[in-house]
Amino acid sequence: MALNDKGNPEQTGGGPGAESDVRMAAPLVIMTTCPDAESADRLSRGLVEGRLAACVNLLPEVGSVYRWQGAIEHSRETLLFIKTTRGRYAAVEAFIRAGHPYELPEVIAVPIERGSAAYISWLEHMVGDAQ
Numbered sequence: 433m434a435l436n437d438k439g440n441p442e443q444t445g446g447g448p449g450a451e452s453d454v455r456m457a458a459p460l461v462i463m464t465t466c467p468d469a470e471s472a473d474r475l476s477r478g479l480v481e482g483r484l485a486a487c488v489n490l491l492p493e494v495g496s497v498y499r500w501q502g503a504i505e506h507s508r509e510t511l512l513f514i515k516t517t518r519g520r521y522a523a524v525e526a527f528i529r530a531g532h533p534y535e536l537p538e539v540i541a542v543p544i545e546r547g548s549a550a551y552i553s554w555l556e557h558m559v560g561d562a563q
Contacts, residue, residue, distance in 0.1 A: 458518035459544040459555055464528050464537055465496060465509040471533050472510035478531065479514060484524045486558035489513040518543075520559050 462485075466472035469492060476488040491511040498505055516524055525539050544552070 459547070459552055460516055460518055460521060460541045461544060462514040462516060462521070462524055462528075462539065462541045464512050464514070464532070464539055465494065466512065467507070467509055467533060469510055471531075472512055475528060475531055476512060476514075479516075479524065479527060482527065483559050484520050484527055485514045485516045486555040487515045489515075515544075515555055516559055517556060 464475070466475065469490075472490050472492075476485075476490060479485040479488055489512070491513070493508050494511040496505075496507050496509050514524060521541055528537055528539055
């Protein structure tokens with residue numbers, strides 16, 4: 433997948449809905465939760481502004497149940513889906529840990545195995561991992 437002079441993906445084959453095997457690109461979705469919209473927005477904006485993430489989806493009012501310090505906790509959180517690449521994982525984790533209000537923030541990465549070739553190309557370009 434090539435990018436044109438404006439940084440937009442150029443479709444080179446397979447039609448507009450072409451799917452890409454993305455093993456070479458190593459894109460990831462990193463998930464974390466925040467206790468409130470303010471901290472979620474602050475982290476999301478910082479990740480995108482710093483080119484650590486191409487996009488962050490915020491899902492408010494996610495119910496969470498977990499054990500913390502010997503007690504079962506129930507809380508409402510905002511779940512962040514952070515789209516980035518394997519090459520940016522360490523920087524994303526460090527950014528989350530440095531700016532997160534939780535003592536032990538959730539940071540979980542899941543590889544994206546398949547996806548739109550144009551979207552994956554855009555993602556890589558936005559975080560500076562374009563090849």
